[in-house]
Every structure is written in C-alpha cells, then in structure tokens.
Amino acid sequence: MKSIYIFLFxxxxxxxxxxxxxxxxxxxxxxxxxxxxxxxxxxFYDETQPxxxxxxxxxxxxxxxWLFNVDxxxxxxxxxxxxxxxxxxxxxxxxHKNENAKNYYxxxxxxIHNLGFIEFTEVMYQSVSLRDFFSNKPRYEKMSLxxxxxxxxxxxxxxxxKEKSNTEIYSNINNVxxxxxxxxxxxQDVKLYFMFNSKLSFQEYISIKSKIQSITDKGISIxxxxxxx
Numbered sequence: 001m002k003s004i005y006i007f008l009f010x011x012x013x014x015x016x017x018x019x020x021x022x023x024x025x026x027x028x029x030x031x032x033x034x035x036x037x038x039x040x041x042x043x044f045y046d047e048t049q050p051x052x053x054x055x056x057x058x059x060x061x062x063x064x065x066w067l068f069n070v071d072x073x074x075x076x077x078x079x080x081x082x083x084x085x086x087x088x089x090x091x092x093x094x095x096h097k098n099e100n101a102k103n104y105y106x107x108x109x110x111x112i113h114n115l116g117f118i119e120f121t122e123v124m125y126q127s128v129s130l131r132d133f134f135s136n137k138p139r140y141e142k143m144s145l146x147x148x149x150x151x152x153x154x155x156x157x158x159x160x161x162k163e164k165s166n167t168e169i170y171s172n173i174n175n176v177x178x179x180x181x182x183x184x185x186x187x188q189d190v191k192l193y194f195m196f197n198s199k200l201s202f203q204e205y206i207s208i209k210s211k212i213q214s215i216t217d218k219g220i221s222i223x224x225x226x227x228x229x
Contacts, residue, residue, distance in 0.1 A: 030116025
C-alpha cells in the first residue's frame with residue numbers, strides 16, 4: 001500500500017496546490033529511490049511574489065520523513081531561507097517528534113525516469129563565510145579541504161594543514177572530486193567543507209550535491225555546515 005502511495009504521489013505532484021507546479025531538479029543517479037511515511041512541502045517559483053518564492057507547508061506532519069519539493073529555477077538566496085525555516089520548525093518541535101525522521105530533497109532521476117531523493121537531514125545552512133564561522137571556534141586539526149562552488153563551471157579547492165595552504169581552480173566537478181580523492185589517499189584523514197554561491201540555481205546546487213555523494217563512500221568526513229554566501 002505504501003509503495004502505491006509513492007506512485008500516486010508521483011502522478012499528482014505537478015497538479016497539487018491549486019494548479020501550481022514545481023519544476024523538480026534533475027539528477028542522473030540517486031542513492032535513494034523510495035521514501036516511506038512522508039509529508040511533502042513545496043517551495044514554488046512565483047513571479048507574482050516580491051522575492052519570486054512561495055512556501056506551502058500545510059501537509060507537514062512532524063513525525064514523518066519530510067520531502068522538500070523545491071523549484072529548480074529558484075536561486076539558493078531565494079530557497080535556503082524557506083528551507084532553514086522548515087528545518088528549524090522540525091528540529092525545535094517539543095511534541096510529536098520522531099528522532100528517526102529524515103529530510104529529503106525530491107528530484108527527477110533521469111536514470112530511472114522516476115523520483116529520486118537526496119537526504120540532507122543533518123545539514124546546517126550558514127549565511128556567514130567559512131572564515132567568519134571559525135573565527136572563534138577550533139579548526140579541524142588535520143588536513144582540511146574547502147570547496148567553494150562559484151558556478152557550475154568554476155570551483156575553488158583550498159587545502160590547509162597546519163601552516164601550509166594551497167588553492168586550486170577547476171572548471172569541472174569530476175576533476176575536483178578526483179583531486180579530493182588524491183588528498184584522502186595521501187593524508188587518510190580529511191575534513192571537507194562546502195561553500196556555495198547564493199546566486200546558484202537550485203538545479204545547479206542539486207546537480208553538484210548528487211555528484212559529491214560518492215565522496216562519503218570513500219571515508220572522507222564532510223562537515224554538516226554548508227556555507228551560503
């Protein structure tokens with residue numbers, strides 16, 4: 001029965017909310033292709049609104065897994081504040097709380113021509129720079145890498161270890177990932193931080209998120225904080 005519900009949700013997705021539609025971001029491969037016990041939230045692209053974004057959260061149930069259906073045309077600057085609002089609502093709930101419930105972004109998985117999901121339950125979005133965030137906090141003691149995503153064709157990878165630091169510029173995300181693997185093979189203990197330009201579209205953001213999922217399989221530790229600047 002639950003699997004049938006997921007299938008129906010796929011069919012009804014684009015007709016919900018008084019004929020409003022959400023253009024889901026597309027990815028090539030999703031680790032998760034089914035989520036049960038769900039509640040949907042919709043973040044619409046709406047040109048009639050001052051900031052072109054509208055949030056619909058009427059059907060959210062705190063004890064369920066939440067599916068964030070975010071229009072791919074929105075920028076991070078538009079979408080992230082709404083996402084953070086919902087995250088805080090769930091994290092700060094005093095009653096009817098389920099510690100095992102997770103948060104997912106809903107995507108169109110082109111490899112299976114169906115829905116795919118990217119989990120981001122533990123992600124903490126920060127609106128300050130990485131440098132400012134750690135100004136009064138202890139830094140990671142071993143090798144740390146900071147990937148700054150400026151655009152889909154412009155990536156800056158900064159490595160730091162004790163007094164040494166190095167900056168490299170890339171135009172392809174796959175080359176960046178390969179370089180991160182090289183650091184891991186050399187150091188064996190790497191902490192990775194992500195920074196994203198707030199002008200990135202949500203489609204660009206999700207495309208990058210889906211590609212870097214494989215990094216965790218190699219044992220590289222990714223910091224829960226993501227810095228949107």
